[in-house]
Amino acid sequence: MLDTYTQTLQDQIGQLSKLLGANAPAQPTAQQAVNQYDCVDGLEGARAFQGKMLSGSRHIVWDSQKDTFYVLQKDANGAASRIQICNFTVELEKTPEERYVSRDDFNALVARLDQLLKKEENDG
Numbered sequence: 716m717l718d719t720y721t722q723t724l725q726d727q728i729g730q731l732s733k734l735l736g737a738n739a740p741a742q743p744t745a746q747q748a749v750n751q752y753d754c755v756d757g758l759e760g761a762r763a764f765q766g767k768m769l770s771g772s773r774h775i776v777w778d779s780q781k782d783t784f785y786v787l788q789k790d791a792n793g794a795a796s797r798i799q800i801c802n803f804t805v806e807l808e809k810t811p812e813e814r815y816v817s818r819d820d821f822n823a824l825v826a827r828l829d830q831l832l833k834k835e836e837n838d839g
Contacts, residue, residue, distance in 0.1 A: 754779040761785035765795045
C-alpha cells in the first residue's frame with residue numbers, strides 16, 4: 716500500500732510541477748531509491764536551498780517537518796524571487812468497505828429509526 720501511495724504522490728508532484736512550470740524530478744529507476752525529492756527544514760532551509768540554485772532555474776522543495784512545499788525561482792541574473800509557500804493535505808483513497816454500508820448495518824439503522832419515530836409519535 717505504501718508503494719501505491721508513494722507512486723500516487725510522485726504522479727501528483729509531477730503534475731503540480733508541470734502546472735507551476737518547475738522542473739519535475741526524474742522518475743526513479745529500479746536501481747534508484749524511491750524518494751528522489753529535495754527536502755528542507757522550514758522556510759529558512761528553503762531560502763538556503765534557493766541560494767545554491769543556478770540562475771534562471773525553478774525548483775520545488777519539500778518541508779521535512781510539515782505538509783508544505785516551496786516553489787523556488789531565480790531569474791536570469793541570479794536574483795532570487797519571492798518563495799511560494801504551498802500547504803497541502805494528504806488523503807488516502809477509501810477502500811470499498813469504507814465507502815459502503817452493509818445490508819445488515821443498513822437494516823439495523825432503519826429499525827432504529829423506526830423505533831425512534833414510533834417513540835416520538837407515542838410521546839407527541
